[in-house]
Amino acid sequence: MTSQNTFDKAAEAGDVILKYDPAHDDAPPPYRPPTSYSVGEHTLPNPLVSPEELRAHLCLLRAFRDLRTVVEGGQIGEWPAMVRAWTPEQRWAWFVGLAVERFQSWAETMTPYTSLDTWIDREMPPIDVLMVWHAYCLNPMWYAEDTTRLPILQPLRTLKDRLLALLVKSGDINGYEPSSDRKNSWHSKCGCPFEPIAAAAVMSSQAHDIVCPKCLAPYAVSLIDNAGTGYLQSKFASKCPSCSHIATKDGLAVLKFADDVTLDPSSASDRKKYGYGVYMAGTLRTVIDPTDEAVAARIKTRVHEVFTYDTTGRPTKDSWVKAIAQLSQYSMKGVQERALMVFARRMRKAKRVLGAYTDDRPFSVELVGAVIRQCSFIDKMTDFGWAKPGAFDGHEDEVVLQHAIARYHTFLDLMSSAPGSFFVPTLDIDLAWHTHQMKGELYQNDCMKLIHRFVDHDDRVEENHLATSFDVTCRAWQQRFQVPYTYCGCPLPGDTLGQKLTRLKHRLAHSGDAPHALQPPRRTDALSATHASEHSSVVLAQHTGAAEARRRQRAAKVQRRRARDERLVRGGKLDPAVAHGYDGHQAAFLYPVPFYAPPVGGCVAAGCGGFGPTADGGGFSGCAVVRRRMRGRCLRLRWYQ
Structure with missing residues (x-):
């Protein structure tokens, strides 16, 4: 003893x-599934998921890990010299930012064909876009609401289980090779090569279109620059050519928030154009109702009361947006101070709603961070050997x-x-x-x-x-x-x-x-x-x-x-x-x-x-x-x- x-x-x-x-180290009986x-x-x-679907998912995770290994290695001659000089983590964050750009372009132009075979042949996106889509799905509450609330994402809603189904249908995604027609179709719609590594070289010199939070003038900004102030970089800042206002991600988030505030659920024209998008992010879907318009409408009414300003007559949308941005001092901190009056003591709800406004992209999830958050899980599945080819054959x-x-x-x-x-x-x-x-x-x-x-x-x-x-x-x-x-x-x-x-x-x-x-x-x-x-x-x-x-x-x-x-x-x-x-x-x-x-x-x-x-x-x-x-x-x- x-x-x-x-x-x-x-x-x-x-x-x-x-x-x-050791003499009594009896092995357990053979495993029997229920x-x-x-x-x-x-x-x-x-079961709700099958071993075949888990195997297909693990193949996808292996593809993500292989892609990250190449990107973090960084020795791609066609990439800019400053990218090759970055740390592996910085290169990966930059690459994921480009992937989110490509995901948005694909979502806006994708056709939801009824036939799975037709959809795979004509619309299946490249692996980096699948990676962003995968991370989006793993924020299911936001994904469910965004694909209902935002018109540009509603085609994704019609796909139902298409992401998983295409993985099973395609076999090992690591061996997928798109047809030349698919590559040409992608290039014509999105303006860059289908292959992610080649696309990164092309997109490095491309621009991202933004709107000035102060004067609402549209203009283009570089994705990366040597000063670290490009759109995909942590110190993003850009001077508006019209009014000289310095735009930041925080300011763009305020503009996105103000745009949503000024949509009116009682306006027939707004309802026709934006549908459920007339409501604020994080207010439409609840844990028991996919479209709780009564709650969303009450919150929107209260938001209108708090984010109003003195004017004679009915304000135009642009003047109201400008007033909200100025009142908030082009900072989400300023928005938060006034938003607390909307949500009173419901801090959890306030954090959820305000957390959907981090930049000017339409998504309520900050998708670069969402992809990065999955890396640890992918590493573990790889380290355990679960993602190896044939691991569960x-x-x-x-x-x-x-x-x-x-x-x-x-x-x-x-x-x-x-x-x-x-x-x-x-x-x-x-x-x-x-x-x-x-x-x-x-x-x-x-x-x-x-x-x-x-x-x-x-x-x-x-x-x-x-x-x-x-x-x-x-x-x-x-x-x-x-x-x-x-x-x-x-x-x-x-x-x-x-x-x-x-x-x-x-x-x-x-x-x-x-x-x-x-x-x-x-x-x-x-x-x-x-x-x-x-x-x-x-x-x-x-x-x-x-x-x-x-x-x-x-x-x-x-x-x-x-x-x-x-x-x-x-x-x-x-x-x-x-x-x-x-x-x-x-x-x-x-x-x-x-x-x-x-x-x-x-x-x-x-x-x-x-x-x-x-x-x-x-x-x-x-x-x-x-x-x-x-x-x-x-x-x-x-x-x-």
Whole structure:
């Protein structure tokens, strides 16, 4: 038996020690996927996503990773010298900015053919545009509202699940070669080559059209320049040739906001021209109604009352736009001060609406940041080997994807049980969730049918809140399904009982009482994929000091546990399969935010509230001993709080 002294040391470290006996290291039974899938009161004979769709998605992620590798390498002779001299991160941010330009051009000219084969042949976009479209779909609440509210994006709504369907139809996207007719059609519509690398060389000398926030005169600005003030650069600033006003991204965001303010839902001409676009971004779609015009109209009326100005008679649209921009001092901070009068105490709603106005592009999502936020997830899928060619071609390998799909449906069931949920997925669940979101409007319909509300995918969550939410998810999952949520072997971020039993979860997963479909296949990458899907992490400016202190504490705890586990493994006292952090992936919530990216965070399932801790804080105090007999062995654990 393990000595009492060893247990006490484990208690001090805030973890659990297991007695390891290799002679009883029984392998789990073969994995069997479920024959049906339960979500809430619904039983589905077929899953919402299939292994074939997950494989196609993983091929797409591999294509994204390969593209980023080429771009960050930067040795493209046709590219400008200053681009080649940039850091890899700067080059990637620039390239993604060009991709967003190309996505907008494609969305404005795309024809939504009915036949999938015809659409692939005539309209399938290049890989960089697919990358932007993919990131847009992974902000499903915004994607759903924008494709309803904005006339230029409504053709995307008619495509339903076209993004995922074309990936499955095309096979491995990495081998896709467009026809010469497709290349010529793209060039004639978008003014640049179909191939992204070649297009980047051409577009470097092209311009972006803007409108002066002060005098409303249109003019063109360069995308990049040596001073770092180009449209795609962080210090963008341009002098208006008509009035000499210095336009910035903030000023362009104010202009976009003012344009939306001055549209009138009661005006027949505005309704005919703009449709649902007469309402403000972030006000039309709710978690239960795709077009809640009553709410959107009330907010718009209040906005008109706050953003008005003294004039005789009915103001023209241009004069009103100019007045709003001037009143706000061409700054979104000025807009925010007045917008607080609109939303009163509803700060969450105010942040959502104002967050849709970051530049002059029509999208409510800052798509450059959205693409960059996915890089961490793509890297993890690549590092695990999931994105390698043929990784899941064999039946014995496909069970890993079937396990991910089963866990995803269980994740949806968990959300259906808690309407105010705020749950954090693991990497395998997130892969299936992302795949489902790529079905566009079909994902929206599935949410309403199965969970009776729209489930958003929020990847901009404050770091410490993310860690706490993952702790809550682990406890909720364990309580509802009587199986552990994660098997990856990494220390969990919190300090509750759920985290202190992490080491035991590998064993308890195979108990006879657990739903068999939730027991993972005993493959290292299957266990590792239950690591928290944190992507990157956001640190709020006002909480920088506290967040940094918490991060240092988590990092120190990780190092202590890994050092202790290494000693125990060498001494034969611990199963290497449950030791912390030996498969090379890092602990959750320790990834820094790239300097060029907007605030980013981990993935969460966002509902309309929070799923908080128990009345006593969700923890335990004092000391306790747990015994559980399993396969004739007694496991003894001790922990302190």
